[in-house]
Amino acid sequence: MPLRSDWSDALCPIRRSLDVLGDPWVLLIIRDVLHGRGRFDALRESLGISDAVLSRRLRAMVEADLLVRVDYPDGSRTRQGYAATEAAAELLPVLQQLAVWGERHTAMPAGGAHMALIHDTCGNETTQGGSCSACGEVLLPERMIWVKPWKKARDRLVPAGVLTMGETSAAPPD
Amino acid sequence: MPLRSDWSDALCPIRRSLDVLGDPWVLLIIRDVLHGRGRFDALRESLGISDAVLSRRLRAMVEADLLVRVDYPDGSRTRQGYAATEAAAELLPVLQQLAVWGERHTAMPAGGAHMALIHDTCGNETTQGGSCSACGEVLLPERMIWVKPWKKARDRLVPAGVLTMGETSAAPPD
DNA sequence: AAGGTCACTTTCTTGAAGAAAGTTATAGGA
DNA sequence: TCCTATAACTTTCTTCAAGAAAGTGACCTT
Secondary structure (H helix, E strand, O other): OOOOOOOOOOOOHHHHHHHHHOOHHHHHHHHHHOOOOOOHHHHHHHHOOOHHHHHHHHHHHHHOOOEEEEEEEEOOEEEEEEEEOHHHHOOHHHHHHHHHHHHHHOOOOOOOOOOEEEEOOOOEEOOOOOEOOOOOOEOOHHHEEEEEHHHOEEEEOOOOOOOOOOOOOOOOOO | OOOOOOOOOOOOHHHHHHHHHOOHHHHHHHHHHOOOOOOHHHHHHHHOOOHHHHHHHHHHHHHOOOEEEEEEEEOOEEEEEEEEOHHHHOOHHHHHHHHHHHHHHOOOOOOOOOOEEEEOOOOEEOOOOOEOOOOOOEOOHHHEEEEEHHHOEEEEOOOOOOOOOOOOOOOOOO
């Protein structure tokens, strides 16, 4: 996904990762998709992204094997949305590490609150992204609950391939 | 560091992190600075970034408290370079997780090779970014060695505040 | 005095971001 | 049947940063 430079054949694996992930929207889209919010309009609402940019990003992310198109029912018809691939699901450690870092090193805005990352296998909060700081186990999306006090929500993440049909609308930006 | 959108007061900590880190260059600059390569021309060479963009990024990163300006000796005079802050040093888990992900999910280019992340406290390779997958200890920069076979180098990382004066030139892009 | 190094700044072109409006397809209701 | 609504886009337009190349100034060595 070259924005300006093409880093897909860089020798350093970090640089190759950033060739795909270095756009500010990509990780946020994966975050939402790992919450099951993979519908176009749900993403647009949650992200506050323009239609044109979202459309481009989604296409590029399918191309980069981060997303797959999946069907979901809308009343009597079938619509198309997006779900995470295994590759995207394995970015959970990165996302969680970014969440931990953001809480430590960015200023909490008015109305904000601590987002706890709960490993429901052991029931404890983890302060690490890859493995649980409480029980040591490797963290998988479907075993994680993100507690977001500012939206009064406890969100259980979903594994690769899943698109939930829930909450038809009216979710504030996240 | 708003590129287009300003996310500094987002409620989600991931989004606040990406307000600072969502530019593709920022994490690569931190990677280099954690190798002690914090001189302007060393960064330019290693990154293949244009002077203008590097200068802007460095200024913004100092502003965002990711870098500090430090002195280093150049013969008989003193010059200025950049070193990581504590905030930047605590991005090590993110960088290492990105390295692991990149090795799993991006195609190794011709001439590439596996980059091993060695925790020299226990002597083993870790497959996790935050804590050592072999001994469980939290990973600190000064205890990590990154083995880069494509440059025949074993690079020991440096803690916050350090700028090494080493290798005057001729390092290939990384 | 001339040349080199380092850390920038300036100038210019190209192309993506973002905002707003338009498009297509399908469904449900009057 | 026509009207409206919804979802998933695409199109158009303006603005602004990326990237490339060249220029600047401070300081040093020869």
